[in-house]
Amino acid sequence: MQSITSAPQGLSEDQSRRTRRYLIQMGIRVVCFAGAVFIDVTWLRIVLIIGAVVIPYVAVLLANAGRDRSSREVPVVPPPQPHALPATPTSEEPPGEHHPVIEHVPDPEDADPTSGDGGSAGRPDATPDREENR
Secondary structure: OOOOOOOOOOHHHHHHHHHHHHHHHHHHHHHHHHHHHHOOOHHHHHHHHHHHHHHHHHHHHHHOOOOOOOOOOOOOOOOOOOOOOOOOOOOOOOOOOOOOOOOOOOOHHHOOOOOOOOOOOOOOOOOOOOOOOO
């Protein structure tokens, strides 16, 4: 079973697992008793009787042992390493002093030959050209 957490399994799951294990062991005990009654081989009969006597003790110990203390190890995914920042440019002028200005140059293909303003009158998204301060 795959797990994405290291949290222990639920209490009801643990109880049902312990109950199932206890019932299986008691079933094996019944088989040991039946085998001891019907088998005529002496050494095998003694082994089955010892099994029928010892199995209940072990079954009760395991059933009452409580929750499993085992922890599931979940692989840890390391966080991604941050990328190094680019080196700062070395120039003579201090940062913030130089502001490049990009001027608008109208594209000759966008110009509407029927309008005299270079094609911006018919377009609602067009803004008049402004010259930026330097």
